[in-house]
Amino acid sequence: MSKPTFRVGEAGSKGLGLFAARALGQGELIIDERPLLISVRGVPVAVPIWYSQEQTTKYQLKEFEKYLEVVLKEMRPADRDAFICCPNTSTNFHDASISYTIYAARDIAEGEELTLTYSDVWDTAANRQQTFKPYGFVCACDACLDPVNSDARRAKIRSFVPTVQLWAVNRSLPDDWLINKCLEQIALLEQEKLEGEAQYHAAINAIMEAYICLGNSPKVHHWAARARKCPWAASIETLDVLIALKSHGRHPLWRMRQAKGRNGVAAQAERKI
Ligand SMILES: [Zn+2]
Numbered sequence: 001m002s003k004p005t006f007r008v009g010e011a012g013s014k015g016l017g018l019f020a021a022r023a024l025g026q027g028e029l030i031i032d033e034r035p036l037l038i039s040v041r042g043v044p045v046a047v048p049i050w051y052s053q054e055q056t057t058k059y060q061l062k063e064f065e066k067y068l069e070v071v072l073k074e075m076r077p078a079d080r081d082a083f084i085c086c087p088n089t090s091t092n093f094h095d096a097s098i099s100y101t102i103y104a105a106r107d108i109a110e111g112e113e114l115t116l117t118y119s120d121v122w123d124t125a126a127n128r129q130q131t132f133k134p135y136g137f138v139c140a141c142d143a144c145l146d147p148v149n150s151d152a153r154r155a156k157i158r159s160f161v162p163t164v165q166l167w168a169v170n171r172s173l174p175d176d177w178l179i180n181k182c183l184e185q186i187a188l189l190e191q192e193k194l195e196g197e198a199q200y201h202a203a204i205n206a207i208m209e210a211y212i213c214l215g216n217s218p219k220v221h222h223w224a225a226r227a228r229k230c231p232w233a234a235s236i237e238t239l240d241v242l243i244a245l246k247s248h249g250r251h252p253l254w255r256m257r258q259a260k261g262r263n264g265v266a267a268q269a270e271r272k273i
Contacts (some may be wrong), residue, residue: 003022004021005020005021005022005024005029005031006018006019006021006030006031006114007019009023010266011113012144014081017111017113017114018114019112020104020109020110020111020112020113020114021112021116021226022106022108022109022110023108023109023110024104024108025104025229026086026104026105026106026107026195026229026230027104027109027228027229027230027231028103028104028105029101029102029103029210029231030089030104030114031100031101031102031104032099032100032101032102033099033100034097034098034099034100037269038175047059047060047203048234051253053213059129067197069176080206085117085118085119085121085128085139085141085143085144086143086193086194086198087100087115087116087117088104088105088106088108088112088114088115088193088194089104089105089114089115089230090103090105090195090230090232090233091104092198093105093118101231101232102114102116103196103232105195105232106190106193106196106198108196117196118132119131119132119139121154121161121194121197122154122158124147124151124154124221125150125151125229126147127141128143128144134147137220139168142193143192143193144169147178148224150192153188153191153192154192154194156188157185157192157194157199158191158199160181160185161202162181162182162185162203162206164178164206164209164210164213164253168208168210168213168253168256168265169256170258174187175214175257178206178207178210179207179210179211182203182204182206182207182210183203183207185199185203186204187240189203195230196232198233200230200233201227201230201232201234202233202265203222204223204226204227204230205227205234206224208220208223208224208226208227208242209253210257211223212248212251212253212254212255212256213254213255213257214255214257214258215254215255215257215258216260217245217246217247217248220242220248221242221243224239224242224243226242227237227239
């Protein structure tokens with residue numbers, strides 16, 4: 001059996017926390033547990049029967065917030081500084097297996113505290129602080145301490161969606177256009193420590209597909225292995241197939257960018273003309 005991934009320890013004024021018991025690689029499974037108890041989200045409250053679905057949800061959330069506020073007010077002031085917006089783990093609840101998984105979103109050093117996200121990481125720093133305000137939290141993560149640059153980087157990340165198919169047939173764009181855009185996207189996400197977000201895996205996956213379009217199998221292997229490090233977002237089985245194949249000639253995107261490629265769409269288009 002492999003060594004335990006985490007230990008429970010003192011997290012200073014925050015009370016108990018989870019810590020990496022050893023160095024963890026990006027994508028490593030930290031916890032995979034079935035819950036001891038499944039309960040409804042929030043607290044049971046009586047809602048007026050004439051309320052619409054939307055009004056009911058709002059009302060329930062408000063009541064739940066009131067309940068949380070009481071709990072949070074009981075915490076010592078230093079505890080309330082503990083909120084963070086750059087989690088180093090990615091968590092998922094799997095309906096099919098009724099299990100809860102926690103993965104390392106990036107490489108984690110031995111002894112580092114394991115953290116989860118408590119806010120919408122795509123909100124501006126000001127809005128995130130606003131969200132925490134009723135609870136008396138002040139987030140002191142790197143992103144919140146440098147809001148102007150961080151907000152600009154996060155907005156830039158959100159403004160780009162890699163679309164492989166469009167680039168593949170757009171001859172006015174250079175062959176390396178999509179790859180360079182995605183590398184820039186990955187660098188921004190790593191700078192913001194948001195590797196657990198869907199955009200990170202999407203950029204890696206797009207580079208992998210771009211190399212399929214360019215007919216470069218060694219690079220496909222390299223990027224498939226990187227996509228495999230985001231198991232919370234990726235289909236591991238599909239990636240394993242791509243890694244096992246020596247050549248990807250039967251993939252529908254294979255050599256889509258090569259005008260003279262035998263299987264390429266461009267070549268087919270040329271023949272039609
Ligand atoms: Zn923060």
